[in-house]
Amino acid sequence: MEIMLWSLIAILGGLGLIIPTIDYVKGTRTGPYLALLATLLATLINLLMMGKNGTLFDGSLRVDPLSTYISIIASLGAFLVVLASLSQAKDWNTSPSLYSLILLSLLGVYFILYVNDVSVLIAGWALVAVASYAIVGMRKDYNSLESSAKYALMGVTSSSLMVLGLALVTGTIRTSSLSLSGNLPTNSSLLVLGILILVAAFGFKMGVVPFQGWLPDVYGGAHPLLVSFVSGVIKLISIGAFIRVLQPLIPLTGDYWFVAMAVLSIATMFYGNLAALVQKNVQRMMAYSSIAQAGYFLVAFAALSSAASKQIALQGIGLHVTTYVLAKVGIFIGLSYMARKGFDLTLDGLSGAGRKMKLSGFMFAILLFSLMGMPPLIGFWSKFMYIFYSVMELAPWLAFIGIVNSGISVGYYALVLKYMYFANPPEIKAEESSRDPELYVLLITGIMTVILGLGLAGYLAMLII
DSSP: OHHHHHHHIIIIIHHHHHHHHHHHHHOOOOHHHHHHHHHHHHHHHHHHHTTOOEEETTTTEEEOHHHHHHHHHHHHHHHHHHHHHHHHTTTSTTHHHHHHHHHHHHHHHHHHHTBOBHHHHHHHHHHHHHHHHHHHTTTOSHHHHHHHHHHHHHHHHHHHHHHHHHHHHHHHHTOSBSSOOSSOOSSOHHHHHHHHHHHHHHHHHHTOTTSOTTHHHHHHHSOHHHHHHIIIIITHHHHHHIIIIIGGGGGGSTTHHHHHHHHHHHHHHHHHHHHHHTOSBHHHHHHHHHHHHHHHHHHHHHHTTSTTTHHHHHHHHHHHHHHHHHHHHHHHHHHHHHHHTTOOSBTTTTTTHHHHSHHHHHHHHHHHHHHHTOTTSHHHIIIIIIIIHHTTTTOHHHHHHHHHHHHHHHHHHHHHHHHHHHSOOOSOOOOOOTTOHHHHHHHHHHHHHHHIIIIIHHHHHHHHO
């Protein structure tokens, strides 16, 4: 496995550093094709690692099926973003830097997903954080630069909290390793405080209420192509941090963990869904939808406090990562595609888009249905059959609140579809073409959403754990 990880580092790190040199010095545009090759190879290498367990590099990294599975999904998301960029960003003067940062940040995502030591966590977090701030502002228009500045300011707060929380936790348990063993303190007020600070730090990146203030402006203001990567791939570091850093500490927190996760999940679900209901800008609506999705993940994190529900909760997290990445990458790239064809990204501006762009509109609708939790799509299985089911014995009222929020979300997802299919289209010539790479991204995400929901969800769940 060490050879495979070294290969990932060499491919992503090497090409990530070489692409700007080649493109800026030689004046070529090889970056997107090298990035496509790198993300494809990274996906294949992670597939070869699937099912393996073990620690590497003197215990600083640990491989397990769940982390490898999420790494595969992250690689797929990065590949799709690069594919869409062939028409969206290939000719930007900043494109070599964009492809470089995509590869380097993907490598950082792997470090967080496989982390087993605090030093690796800090290094990987810094790599992803700095790269993501630059990616958001890569378009260099006013909205993107404003979003990048807000993202960076909030990111500094998140990183500072993480360092403080890690100092308190490692100082209390007296080890930097995340593979805990031996006699450890329980119900220590200092330890609980450190864990809560870490929840806040990781919650910033995930968009958990009350740490979500930056997210609507960043996801709703930056270029949709760039948001597809930040929302669909970068956000996975917060999921990985919860699983790899906080999960081993849950037994040391007493009842605090479940209470904190339940309160945060309820606040996050209601805030995200209710705020999305009143939005007129569809991109901003999808930003609030991302906040609501964070609330669903927190329901599964709450279930991790019970040994009886831990396995199904972890399976739910893995499956919902699949739902989330496919939907968010596909939806934001779909919005970028529609904008390139002349549609405005408001409800009125998308009037008739589904009738003018039949194939991409249909795939876009499938992704929205998946986020709603419509059977038999993968979103139904991950949300209802795994995440909500994982807390049924522990706290059925929390599952009920999650179901209520899913009902609320139908309101704004259906509103988008209403305008796309039942409103009169504007007088623009918007035609799909087989030469549009965004169309293939929508086809891949939409078809995978259907196929994975038709009998493969249970098989994937068994692979994860």
